[in-house]
Amino acid sequence: MQKDPSRIKVVVATDCGSTTTKAILIECVDGVYRQTHRAEAPTTVEAPFADVTLGVSNSVTELQELSGRRLVNDDGTILRRTSPDAADGCDVYISTSSAGGGLQMMVAGVVKEMTAESAKRAALGAGAIVMDTIASNDRRRPHEQVQRIRELRPDMVLISGGTDGGDTKKVTELAELIAPAKPRPRFGGEYSLPIIFAGNRDARPAIERTFASGGFDLKVVDNLRPTLEREHLGPARETIHDVFLEHVMAHAPGYDRLIAWADAPIMPTPGAVGDILQAIAKGRGINVVGVDIGGATTDVFSVFDGSFNRTVSANLGMSYSISNVCAEAGMDNVLRWVHLDMDERELRNRVKNKMIRPTTIPQTHEALVFEQAVSREALRLAYVQHKAFATELKGVQQQRTVGDAFSQSEGGRSLVSGMKLDLLVASGGVLSHAPRMEQTAAMLIDAFEPEGFTELAKDSIFMMPHLGVLATVHERAAMEVFERDCLIMLGTCIAPAGTAVAGKPVMRWSAQWDGGSAEGTLMAQEMKLLRIGDRAQVEVTPERGFDVGAGPGVAVKREVRGGSVGLILDGRGRSLAVPSGAEGRRLVAAWAKALELHPD
Amino acid sequence: MAKAYTPGLTVSSRVRYRARRLLPLTGRITVKLGDRVKATDVVAQTDLEGDITPMKMSNLLSCAPRDVPGLLLKPVGSAIARDEPIAQSKGIFGMMKVTVKATAAGTIESASDSTGMVMIRGAAQPVQVRAFTCGRVVDILGNEGVVVENDVSLIQGIFGIGGEAYGPIAVACARPDERLEASCIRPEHAGCILVGGARMTIDAIRRAIDVGVAAIVSGGIDDADLKALLGHDLGVAITGSERVGLTLVVTEGFGDIAMAARTHTLLTSHAGHPASVNGATQIRAGVMRPEIVIPLADEATGEVQAGGGATAGELSIGTPVRVIRDPWFGALGTVAALPEQPAVLDSGSKARVLEVALADGQRVTVPRANVELIAG
Known part of the structure; x- marks a missing residue:
């Protein structure tokens, strides 16, 4: 039963990651919700412990020691408050989980660019890792598709296809490929593989017949693409969450107990991050991009004009996958961000050594510069993939007027726009633990190339997953903690969009802040950092051909937020081009100096 | 005192080693509890279901899907050979019949009356699991596998490629800091597990493949050489299925790096002894490192000793x-x-x-x- 939000004053939240279980304590202090303490302990989902609740108890016990508030019973369970005045215990305990590899799904749809893409969006939005997308037109022959299905070991399969009332044959064919291929679930033979069917409602009887043989647990939900013009992902997403709890979690060691402890359904970690970003975007009426770069993968989340998208770039990460980043981006692209002389053969061996010993950290300045260069490319590639995925619905018939004939665009235009982006949020080791906040800001700007005015922030301790679940039980508390404790504001970047020509001006600018003011002309290829404190009033007038949001050459006057870095003026133009060789190194060194990235 | 964050790799002259030998799915165990086995003995086997070959029969016969089951020449469940007629259309007044031949051999598994698709299931594929090390079978894991135990010298590498390999140990580099060059490899190394020293060069690896060496164990490898050998840049360290002609185990890392003296001494002390090597590496949750296992006797004897895996110390x-x-x-x-x-x-x-x-x-x-x- 959902608790009355007004009676929730103390919250314990955990996030059970693959290696670490992170616990935070949120308390209502003087009428405002704040995150007051944090603790962590190794996750205990794998042998020899094989019980996730041990790690949860350990992390909450550390929280108890740090806070002085008793939070754990003698038997290891989470202590609840017996009365509103009780000094010990919490009112609500909530958790997310990505332990044991998170939620791994296979999705299938009839047309790759339409129903299969919608199915993928539903799965990713629910926090899953999509292992593969099977579609009738994915250019693989049927036996190759069957072979692929047999190789995968998903936790569940989502099938979509056909609009309601349309053709049933294609989607049934798809089911007939999947059923005899008998994909084996990760959790062994005893487990009936959940199949979620969210396709043409007229195909349901045929689908039910196809999966009637043993080994499957079929759930039928509303079509996620009832018409070509409409995507309806809610029911499929909710069923994915339900199945995740009922089946996947129930088979993971100790999760039955964890589910019983928690006061809200346990969510997959990325699903919770998506929820909190959507809530923030909606609450502030802004467009947001969030990124979480890990050792193996990079997650990108975006909310543009209310449309939420998430992508997981498998094998773009900073330790397990660092070698893959260098292979995909090319060493030349990595090294363009390095202003120091480095030996390429030596670097290649270092990259591999990081891959095989992923827990090591850069000790020298040179190693740090190189790792941050790799991160720029990992983030850039992940963002490119995200932009290609976060699009308008494809396959939709468009009505055009005569005027459109001169500005026709293809269907499936990306929803992600550098100019419309208001807030860019960073999390993940290389961004969160950079020795200087300026380095985090620079990595974000170089990789995401924001245009116009964009606020930059980082998630202080990767608290977004906890707050995503908290929002389901107490939205105000989640918002307050997000604004006050979760985000560390880095500052604002103003980057005129246009082609920068060396030696030419890009914009004139002036800024006034508490205790100071400055003005000047920003030249092409110039970067400038202003330490403005919390806020500043700025006026920028872009040159002809440059745009800061109001149109080419149109001046903008507005307030901007500062932060631990300040106001960054980026005169490099868009899209960003870094010359190769000595000229590139000279420029990168100049940008690093302007942004005070490294000690003198 | 503090916990080490990076557990060391095991390099042990004598350890009680338990090899868990598991099938990918349930099957038949071919040994009994207490049996003595050799490294290459098959201890469990199963049949993987054969491949599925779909045939869009309604298209091929130009008929409605609902007619397909009735047009099969053999009932569902029957065996069918490749190119054997599997279905025939009714034709026009019994004339101009279209006959479709099976595109694969196997069993007719299903014929759908809603899509007109016919599925042929190929022959089952046998999968066998070997003991990996000689020793005694000390546990039977249901129908999934067995545990073989023995006292062994165990060396974990940091990274490897290629699967399981067997052979006697031969020493190619007398010193741990000696680079493994092509000139170190001789014809008598065929079928051996070859102990190098520092970095193994690409020329040495190619020469070893030509000679028929089963596996190389050496201190380091250059990334460029690994790329040349695999034909692509290795993106993530999940290996074991490579088919390059031999198994490689790197004990220290990438670059010019000497094998740890202790590892080299242990390996060379077993020159001529049979050993088992697995290059499979998985650096993710549930980390797996390559191993060199040298049995010390036919089976475990004496007192139980600490065993096997790397642990945080x-x-x-x-x-x-x-x-x-x-x-x-x-x-x-x-x-x-x-x-x-x-x-x-x-x-x-x-x-x-x-x-x-x-x-x-x-x-x-x-x-x-x-x-x-x-x-x-």
Whole structure:
């Protein structure tokens, strides 16, 4: 039963990651919700412990020691408050989980660019890792598709296809490929593989017949693409969450107990991050991009004009996958961000050594510069993939007027726009633990190339997953903690969009802040950092051909937020081009100096 | 005292080793509890269901899907040969019939009346699991596998490619810091597990493949050489299924790096002894490192000894460690101090560190995350 939000004053939240279980304590202090303490302990989902609740108890016990508030019973369970005045215990305990590899799904749809893409969006939005997308037109022959299905070991399969009332044959064919291929679930033979069917409602009887043989647990939900013009992902997403709890979690060691402890359904970690970003975007009426770069993968989340998208770039990460980043981006692209002389053969061996010993950290300045260069490319590639995925619905018939004939665009235009982006949020080791906040800001700007005015922030301790679940039980508390404790504001970047020509001006600018003011002309290829404190009033007038949001050459006057870095003026133009060789190194060194990235 | 963040790799002259030998799915166990087995003996086997070949029969026969089951020439469940007629249309007044031949051999598994698709299931594929090491079968794991136990010398590498290989140990490099060159490899090394020293060169690997060496174990490999061998840049360290002609195990890392003297001494002391090698590496949750297993007898004897896997150990003053990141990558030494407070590194980051007395007499400060224990 959902608790009355007004009676929730103390919250314990955990996030059970693959290696670490992170616990935070949120308390209502003087009428405002704040995150007051944090603790962590190794996750205990794998042998020899094989019980996730041990790690949860350990992390909450550390929280108890740090806070002085008793939070754990003698038997290891989470202590609840017996009365509103009780000094010990919490009112609500909530958790997310990505332990044991998170939620791994296979999705299938009839047309790759339409129903299969919608199915993928539903799965990713629910926090899953999509292992593969099977579609009738994915250019693989049927036996190759069957072979692929047999190789995968998903936790569940989502099938979509056909609009309601349309053709049933294609989607049934798809089911007939999947059923005899008998994909084996990760959790062994005893487990009936959940199949979620969210396709043409007229195909349901045929689908039910196809999966009637043993080994499957079929759930039928509303079509996620009832018409070509409409995507309806809610029911499929909710069923994915339900199945995740009922089946996947129930088979993971100790999760039955964890589910019983928690006061809200346990969510997959990325699903919770998506929820909190959507809530923030909606609450502030802004467009947001969030990124979480890990050792193996990079997650990108975006909310543009209310449309939420998430992508997981498998094998773009900073330790397990660092070698893959260098292979995909090319060493030349990595090294363009390095202003120091480095030996390429030596670097290649270092990259591999990081891959095989992923827990090591850069000790020298040179190693740090190189790792941050790799991160720029990992983030850039992940963002490119995200932009290609976060699009308008494809396959939709468009009505055009005569005027459109001169500005026709293809269907499936990306929803992600550098100019419309208001807030860019960073999390993940290389961004969160950079020795200087300026380095985090620079990595974000170089990789995401924001245009116009964009606020930059980082998630202080990767608290977004906890707050995503908290929002389901107490939205105000989640918002307050997000604004006050979760985000560390880095500052604002103003980057005129246009082609920068060396030696030419890009914009004139002036800024006034508490205790100071400055003005000047920003030249092409110039970067400038202003330490403005919390806020500043700025006026920028872009040159002809440059745009800061109001149109080419149109001046903008507005307030901007500062932060631990300040106001960054980026005169490099868009899209960003870094010359190769000595000229590139000279420029990168100049940008690093302007942004005070490294000690003198 | 503090926990080491990076557990060391096992290099042990005698350890009670238990090989869990599992089928990918349930099957038949071919040995009994207590049996003595050789490394290459099959201990369990099963049949993987055959491949499925779909045939869009309604298209091929130009008929409605609902007619397909009635047009099959053999009932569902029947065996069918490749190119054998499987279905025939009714034609027009019994004339101009279209006959469709099976595109694969197997069994007709299903014929759908809603899509007109016919599925042919191919012959089952046998899968066998070998004992991997000689020893005694000490546990039967239901219908999924067995545990084989023996006392062995065990060496874990840091990285490998290729699957399981067997053969006697032969020494190609007499010193751990000697580079493994093509000239070190002789025809009599065919079928052997070859012990190198420092970096193995691409020429040496190619020569070993030509000669028919079963596996190479050496200190390092250059990334460029690995790329040349595989034909692509390895993106993530999940290996074991490569088919390059032999198995490779790297004990230290990438680059010009000598094998740890202790590892080299242990391997060379077993020259001529049969051994098993697995290059499979998985550096993710549930980490798996390549292994060289040298049985010390036909079966385990004597007292039970600590066994097998790498475990996080204690870091204390005097503990032998290896630095696993630049600027002292590969250097060996002992822990000289364990400051409690985090220190600021040259990179500007703050981290918990330790001081290491290096073998050459230098005393250096290193992040705790950048060392591994080398006691086996």
